[in-house]
Amino acid sequence: MTCYDRRDLGLLLLRLGTGGVLVAHGAQKLFGWFGGGGIEGTGLAMEAMGYTPGKASATAAGLAEAGGGTLLALGLATPAAGAAAAGAMVGASAVHAPSGFFAQSGGYEYAASLALTAAGLAVTGPGRISLDHALGHAVNRSWMVPAALAVTGAVTAVVVGARNRRVRQAAQDDQESLFEE
Template sequence: MTCYDRGDLGLLLLRLGAGATLAAHGAQKLFGWFGGGGIEGTGQFMESIGYAPGTASATAAGIAELGGGTLLALGLATPAAGAAAAGAMAGAAAVHAPNGFFNQSGGYEYAATLGLTAAGLAVTGPGRISLDHALGHAVNRGWMIPAAFAVTGAATALVVAARGRRLRQQREGEQEALFEE
């Protein structure tokens, strides 16, 4: 009989809570579940906040959240799952950053909390109550942690930077239009 310690139970709770929340967000984006916009509505929203093309952005964010969240909850491929979810939340935090930290003001508090939780789980590992443990950690090796964060970090930085350029160009175009009037 296997006896689990408090750390294993704590990691299970964190994985289930954060993973299910992330997965639900992804399902909103991909399928329109739980009051979400689905690919079409989320794609239009993504386009309006500078993530273009909108449909591809919605798909990528939805897959990172639904896939990463589901894998985190299961404790499977934890480094990749946590890095993917953290990357998606970094993209969300970039949208909310101008509003400050706190969620009540539209800030990035919620996205940061989910992203840091996912990143922490990727680094710490899933614990013994996980599919990674049951499968002998075949997709949860130490080298996978920096590799997953390097790939996700680079992709996220490129996407967020491209969004920033689009928003600057849009503001400059609006200012030029004002001067022409």
């Protein structure tokens, strides 16, 4: 009989809780479940937030959340799963940042917390109560952590940077149109 320690149980709880929340959010985007908009509605919302093209952005965010969340909950491919989920949540944080920190004011607190938890799980690993452990860590090698975080960080920086430029340009265009009237 295997005896698990507190760390393994704690990591399991973090993975299940964080993964479950991420899966639910991804399912809203991909399938319209839990009151979500599905690809069509989320795509329109993504366009309004400055993420273009909208449907592709909705699909990418939904897959990163649902896929990353599922893999985190299972403890499988933990570096890639955590990095993907963290990247999606950084993208969400960028949208909420103008509203400040606290979620009650529409801020980025919630998205940032999910991003940090997912990244933390990518770094620490899933613990012994996981598929990664059962499979001999074939897709959870030490070198995968910095690789997954670096690739996700670079892609996220490009995507969020492009979004922020579009949002700034739209605000500038709105200002200019006010002066023209």
